[in-house]
Amino acid sequence: xxxxxxxxxxxxxxxxxxxxxxxxxxxxxxxxxxxxxxxxxxxxxxxxxxxxxxxxxxxxxxxxxxxxxxxxxxxxxxxxxxxxxxxxxxxxxxxxxxxxxxxxxxxxxxxxxxxxxxxxxxxxxxxxxxxxxxxxxxxxxxxxxxxxxxxxxxxxxxxxxxxxxxxxxxxxxxxxxxxxxxxxxxxxxxxxxxxxxxxxxxxxxxxxxxxxxxxxxxxxxxxxxxxxxxxxxxxxxxxxxxxxxxxxxxxxxxxxxxxxxxxxxxxxxxxxxxxxxxxxxxxxxxxxxxxxxxxxxxxxxxxxxxxxxxx
Numbered sequence: 001x002x003x004x005x006x007x008x009x010x011x012x013x014x015x016x017x018x019x020x021x022x023x024x025x026x027x028x029x030x031x032x033x034x035x036x037x038x039x040x041x042x043x044x045x046x047x048x049x050x051x052x053x054x055x056x057x058x059x060x061x062x063x064x065x066x067x068x069x070x071x072x073x074x075x076x077x078x079x080x081x082x083x084x085x086x087x088x089x090x091x092x093x094x095x096x097x098x099x100x101x102x103x104x105x106x107x108x109x110x111x112x113x114x115x116x117x118x119x120x121x122x123x124x125x126x127x128x129x130x131x132x133x134x135x136x137x138x139x140x141x142x143x144x145x146x147x148x149x150x151x152x153x154x155x156x157x158x159x160x161x162x163x164x165x166x167x168x169x170x171x172x173x174x175x176x177x178x179x180x181x182x183x184x185x186x187x188x189x190x191x192x193x194x195x196x197x198x199x200x201x202x203x204x205x206x207x208x209x210x211x212x213x214x215x216x217x218x219x220x221x222x223x224x225x226x227x228x229x230x231x232x233x234x235x236x237x238x239x240x241x242x243x244x245x246x247x248x249x250x251x252x253x254x255x256x257x258x259x260x261x262x263x264x265x266x267x268x269x270x271x272x273x274x275x276x277x278x279x280x281x282x283x284x285x286x287x288x289x290x291x292x293x294x295x296x297x298x299x300x301x302x303x304x305x306x307x308x309x310x311x
Contacts, residue, residue, distance in 0.1 A: 029123025096197035118196035141179035177205025
């Protein structure tokens, strides 16, 4: 078996170790995008092709005058014709660049930091969406929100996004809630917002802000990125913990706090998932040691078929 790939049915998944060895972010993102395309083209699932047609499956309430009877004859399914302005997506990729996103376990050079994982996935999605003619842009946030590249569908857009991704650096504290509030106030047109963050906010406003953004009828997807260390807490004995968003280092008996830490983390994750669901935000918890191929394929498949949420 090829050591650079893992197989899951028809889906060929690209190992994070392989991605970590690729120095150029733009090449890494394109490699991931190619892996996603390969897997989706091999899938036997109806509607999973990334070649989005200008149709969507019929839903109660749709205008039956727009039913495509030829598509029904070919596929034995009801499809609604979509006009160009309905079919094309306006997407904004929103990446957390706070200091905590720099984390990567010590000695794990063949793993991606949360920042690298987020940038790679964002770049791959930019590539896949732009090749369909969709308007796509890039934003970042830490203690403030910045539109790095406004959402547009034009020649040179993808290269501009890649150029920005290459130079973004993680620093500062996470102010996810206030950043999303700025976003909600600054965007009037309905958009698809794809957010990459560890949600390690300094306050409790993040999920409330997500609810407000979704309430403005934006389509919001939240990829919640955490390192395996943060989820499993594999530390033993006296361990020096450093605050990546501050300047403090504290020695702690890891074994003594492990049970309490895991209980608190599980409670946090449950709360995030419940609140995201109640806000109608598509939520996905992502371990940065898992292949991003399946993750992005699921997102694109769901978008192409209009089947609802990731959760």
